Amino acid sequence: MRHWIGRKVAVYRATGIREPLKGTLVEWDEEAECVRIGPKRIKVSFDNIAMIRPLPEESLPLKKARSEVHKVGYVMKKAIQFENAIYFKSQVMIWRRAKIVALSTTILRHDEDQVELADGRVLRKDKHMFVVRSRRGIR
Template identity: 50%
Template sequence: MMQHWIGRRVIVDRMDGHKDPVQGILLKWDDEAQLVVVGAKRIKIPFAQIARIHALPEDAHGRGKRKARSSLHSVGYIMRQPLQFDNAIYFRSAVTIWKGPKLIAYRAVVTSHDETYVELENGQKFEKDLYTFVVRSRRGQR
């Protein structure tokens, strides 16, 4: 059981002949199916093909882009502008919520927001300054 890796940014080195390691957020660790699911493209890697999993350093996921209008994130775009939150509410967009490298909520639906807080469909409130809100996107697909 390696559930502590879920929600963390990792690099997965493979033994299956692929030269490039897979880098991204570990979304699922499935003991029953004997595989992990990594990254926005949801790459499935069987346990038998994993040589090593190691965490990416916290600064490896673009913390320096904090002031950018809408920075890229591995699963979409980081929401910073009030209009982005308004659009997420209007379109009922799937939003992931992060605290540093840790995944806090997956596919959350935002129901309201103000200058300080964001409220989810289930009533949870998150402070905008303490959490990163990422709206899911289909960038790169045509």
């Protein structure tokens, strides 16, 4: 059953809870007889699994949490972060789900719902993840 690792899944539980756990199957541990569902690594024992089904990519919502560290910088969530990226002409990486929309671009302007890029494209904030590239370690 290791073919489920890394895939977006819905885990239906045998305890009668109707809502399935949705996320990425991070780990299949046969010794501990459990699976871990990401992003919070929730542990579900094999005894508590009734069924596992794959999910399409669009079924999981984008994170609405505060800004978090990304491996190339910081995820922008607040208006001041977008304004600083515009002011300092920071390089921004843009993702839509698991696909990169723009590897390195700058933002010209933004409003509450959308962002205009240097190449003229207009992208919605709720459909994309904007990662401002940091200059950590550079003096």
